Each structure stands twice: as C-alpha cells, then as structure tokens.
Amino acid sequence: MRVVVLGAGIIGTSTAWHLLQRGHEVVLVDRQPDAALETSYANAAQISVSYCEPWANRQAPLKALKWMFDKQAPLLWRPQWDVAQWRWLLQFLGQCTDRAFERNVAQLVSLGAYSHATLKRMIVEAGIDYPRSERGIAHVYTDARAFEEAAQAAELMRRYGVQRRVVSREELLRIEPALQAAGDQVVGGTYTPTDEHGDARVFTQALARRCAERGAELLFGHDIERLEVVGGAVQRVHLRARADGTVRALQADAFVVACGSYTTPLLATVGIRVPIYPGKGYSATLALRDPARAPQVSLLDDGRKIAMSRLGDRLRVAGTIELAGFDLRLDTPVARARCHMLLQRIEELFPGVADTRTPEQGGEPHFWCGLRPATPTNIPLIGRLPLQRLWINAGHGTLGWTHGAGSGRALAELMSGQRPAVAMDFVGFESRRRAATAASAPSAAA
Numbered sequence: 001m002r003v004v005v006l007g008a009g010i011i012g013t014s015t016a017w018h019l020l021q022r023g024h025e026v027v028l029v030d031r032q033p034d035a036a037l038e039t040s041y042a043n044a045a046q047i048s049v050s051y052c053e054p055w056a057n058r059q060a061p062l063k064a065l066k067w068m069f070d071k072q073a074p075l076l077w078r079p080q081w082d083v084a085q086w087r088w089l090l091q092f093l094g095q096c097t098d099r100a101f102e103r104n105v106a107q108l109v110s111l112g113a114y115s116h117a118t119l120k121r122m123i124v125e126a127g128i129d130y131p132r133s134e135r136g137i138a139h140v141y142t143d144a145r146a147f148e149e150a151a152q153a154a155e156l157m158r159r160y161g162v163q164r165r166v167v168s169r170e171e172l173l174r175i176e177p178a179l180q181a182a183g184d185q186v187v188g189g190t191y192t193p194t195d196e197h198g199d200a201r202v203f204t205q206a207l208a209r210r211c212a213e214r215g216a217e218l219l220f221g222h223d224i225e226r227l228e229v230v231g232g233a234v235q236r237v238h239l240r241a242r243a244d245g246t247v248r249a250l251q252a253d254a255f256v257v258a259c260g261s262y263t264t265p266l267l268a269t270v271g272i273r274v275p276i277y278p279g280k281g282y283s284a285t286l287a288l289r290d291p292a293r294a295p296q297v298s299l300l301d302d303g304r305k306i307a308m309s310r311l312g313d314r315l316r317v318a319g320t321i322e323l324a325g326f327d328l329r330l331d332t333p334v335a336r337a338r339c340h341m342l343l344q345r346i347e348e349l350f351p352g353v354a355d356t357r358t359p360e361q362g363g364e365p366h367f368w369c370g371l372r373p374a375t376p377t378n379i380p381l382i383g384r385l386p387l388q389r390l391w392i393n394a395g396h397g398t399l400g401w402t403h404g405a406g407s408g409r410a411l412a413e414l415m416s417g418q419r420p421a422v423a424m425d426f427v428g429f430e431s432r433r434r435a436a437t438a439a440s441a442p443s444a445a446a
C-alpha cells in the first residue's frame with residue numbers, strides 16, 4: 001500500500017517507520033526543512049509511562065479559575081472569541097470527574113507501557129544513538145500537604161501496574177544527590193525507576209533519516225494545503241513547496257494526518273471535527289556551569305508543575321500549559337513571565353549549576369514554546385476517520401514523546417489489518433476495552 005503521512009513530528013515519523021517495517025511504501029511530508037521542528041523540538045524529554053495523569057481531574061476546574069490571573073500558573077486559560085476553545089473546554093469539564101479520570105489513566109498507562117517497549121526495540125532496530133538516560137523519573141515535593149496526597153496518587157497508579165514508590169526526603173536525596181543543594185526545601189517524593197528521558201528531536205530526526213534509508217520519500221519544506229475528496233474518499237493531497245511555490249498533488253492508497261495541533265484546521269476543511277486544541281508550553285535549555293552538581297535523574301517539580309531533564313551538557317526545564325489558541329510568541333508579557341519562572345526555579349533548586357542569566361544579563365538561555373495537541377481526555381486519536389483512505393494519529397497532548405513509538409506502531413498495525421495489544425479505544429474501531437471489560441465509555445474522539 002502507498003501511504004502519505006502528513007506531518008513529521010515524533011508521531012508522523014514513528015508512523016512512517018512502522019509502516020515501512022510492514023512493507024508499505026511511504027511518503028513523509030512536512031512544511032519544515034527537517035523532522036521534529038515544531039512541538040517535538042524541545043519538550044521536557046521525559047518518557048513518562050508512570051506519570052501520565054491527565055490535566056482533567058476533579059480539582060482542575062477550580063484551580064483553573066483561581067489561576068486565571070496568575071501569569072506563571074501551571075495551567076492558564078485565556079478566554080478567546082473562538083467557539084473551538086469553548087467547545088473544547090466544555091468537553092474538558094466533562095472529563096473532570098473521578099470516574100473519567102480513572103478511565104483515562106487506565107488507557108494512558110496501557111499505551112505508555114506498549115510504547116516504551118516499542119521505543120526500546122526501535123532504538124536497537126534503527127540503531128539510533130541520542131542523548132538518553134535510563135535513571136528513572138523522580139517527583140519532588142516541597143509542600144508537606146501535597147506530599148501527603150502523593151501517596152494516594154501512587155496507590156491509584158499501582159492499581160494499573162505502575163510501580164510508583166513514595167520515598168522519604170533522605171531516600172530522594174540519595175536517588176538524586178544534586179537535590180542536596182535545596183535539601184532544606186524538599187519534603188519527599190515519589191520515584192519510578194523504569195521511566196527514562198531523552199532528546200525527542202535528535203531521536204526523531206535520526207528516525208526520519210532511517211526511514212529515508214529504507215526507501216521512504218521525505219518531502220520536507222512543503223505546506224499541506226488541502227485534501228481533495230471525491231465520492232467520500234480522499235483522492236489526493238495538495239502541497240506547495242516553500243522554496244519556490246511549486247504546487248503538486250500526491251495520490252495514495254491511504255493518508256495519515258499527524259499534524260499535531262494543526263490537525264484540527266486541516267480536517268475542518270473536509271468537514272471533520274476533532275477535539276484537539278493547542279496547549280502552549282515553554283522550555284528553556286541551559287548550558288551547565290557545574291556538570292558535577294547537575295541532576296542525572298529526570299525530575300518533576302510539584303511546586304511549579306515543571307520538568308527538568310539533563311541532556312548531555314545541557315539542562316532542559318519545561319512545562320506549563322496555556323490555552324490561548326495558535327499563539328507561538330515568546331515576547332508577550334505572559335510568555336516572558338513563564339520563561340522567567342523556569343530560570344528562577346532552576347536557580348532555587350540547583351543554585352549555580354546552570355547558566356540561568358537572562359539575555360538582558362548576558363546569558364544565552366534557549367527559550368522555546370510549542371503547541372501540545374491536547375484532547376480533553378489526554379488520550380490521542382489513533383485510527384480511521386469517516387472518509388475512505390483517511391487515518392489519524394494526533395492529539396497526544398502532554399505525552400507525545402512517551403506515546404510516540406507505540407502510537408506509530410499501533411496505527412501501522414491497524415492499517416495493516418492487525419489489532420494492537422493496547423487496552424484503549426481506537427478511532428473508528430469497536431472499543432477494545434469495552435470488548436474486554438464490558439464497561440461503557442465514550443470513544444476517544446468524543
């Protein structure tokens with residue numbers, strides 16, 4: 001089968017790889033000059049199978065309201081004159097119950113475990129070397145009350161087979177000695193030794209090159225302009241080259257939309273509405289001043305809800321979510337406040353370890369922002385859309401790097417007539433979970 005994969009972030013590139021593995025002919029299209037130059041570019045780097053709780057939970061609505069006027073808040077909702085935003089928020093509110101939360105967690109854990117096993121296999125099969133560490137993820141608490149609640153969350157995750165251990169302050173400092181410098185602030189933590197972290201951009205770009213070596217055509221530097229539908233089936237995709245404006249149309253037996261947050265506007269042109277809305281997040285990548293005192297374990301800071309990962313001689317700090325449409329500016333007051341918070345927190349937890357000087361102070365932090373393709377459930381949309389030849393792999397929200405390897409494989413399996421070994425709902429297929437548990441749950445596309 002000839003397949004055109006639209007979008008070369010971690011999701012589209014992984015899909016292309018797994019389609020090639022199953023003997024399909026693949027064309028991988030992206031508007032950027034290389035893979036992973038948009039949301040997969042500078043994320044927090046965590047392969048976070050065990051910390052996969054969605055943002056939608058019982059406390060989320062109240063917290064979001066309280067945080068509305070705090071520029072540095074972990075979740076910042078900025079109301080827009082945009083029906084899509086309000087529709088998405090209503091669906092998000094519908095997920096803010098204990099029942100929905102547990103149902104979503106179960107699916108996210110299942111996809112996470114399948115994806116992690118797949119990633120490990122891909123690293124070997126594709127022979128990809130990239131900045132990676134398998135030292136686990138530790139969640140650091142600096143507030144005693146929040147730490148008490150951590151035990152409850154760990155217990156819930158254990159029910160789904162996640163080995164998240166609550167650790168005392170002393171044990172946490174042994175797991176990550178770099179936290180000693182801020183030891184008096186730390187009250188305890190949780191730790192999952194099986195998680196890992198690594199550079200999503202380096203991995204994805206290397207994977208795209210491996211795809212090309214295996215015969216895929218990489219059509220980078222091309223804007224996807226529209227899908228041409230005839231008689232209920234997608235016939236062609238129309239592209240325009242960024243370099244010289246040349247237009248071309250590609251025919252295929254199947255088309256996969258993996259355009260991250262831009263999946264929504266692209267599918268709207270053919271009358272398909274998907275609940276994917278951009279959730280803006282920020283990162284700063286900093287040069288290390290004192291590598292010997294820098295953390296090796298990837299960390300989650302509960303206080304600020306941000307993540308920190310060491311990538312070779314750099315420290316990446318990333319996080320926060322802002323619901324404000326397709327806004328990629330880094331120079332607004334809100335963006336500046338959020339970037340400043342990232343630097344400040346690194347200095348509080350690891351004083352003197354990284355170069356946290358702002359550009360005004362002569363520093364060179366690499367600030368970046370990306371638009372997480374967020375669904376109200378945080379469960380991605382993987383499967384078949386209601387037009388012949390059209391498939392989707394998008395909506396991975398906060399976990400696209402964690403779920404990338406497995407999502408690509410799952411869609412390639414579905415397209416090849418196989419059933420992925422994941423207990424989750426695939427778009428356009430009878431619910432696997434429902435079949436397995438006889439429980440009633442809405443489809444991932446609801």
Ligand SMILES: Cc1cc2nc3c(=O)[nH]c(=O)nc-3n(C[C@H](O)[C@H](O)[C@H](O)COP(=O)(O)OP(=O)(O)OC[C@H]3O[C@@H](n4cnc5c(N)ncnc54)[C@H](O)[C@@H]3O)c2cc1C
Pocket residue numbers: 006007008009010011012029030031032035036037038039040041042043044045046047048222223224225258259260261262263266280281282283307318319320369370371372373393394395396397398399400401402403
């Ligand atoms: C601050 C931050 C921290 C994060 N941390 C983590 C983490 O630690 N762990 C984790 O698992 N996940 C993390 N994520 C989430 C993860 O980065 C995303 O879920 C993932 O990158 C989404 O991948 P994607 O391939 O769907 O989207 P993208 O990487 O955005 O890929 C979509 C591609 O489609 C292309 N495209 C779109 N529209 C068009 C068009 N019209 N024409 C041509 N090309 C087009 C784009 O150029 C892009 O390359 C984080 C995200 C952010 C923002």
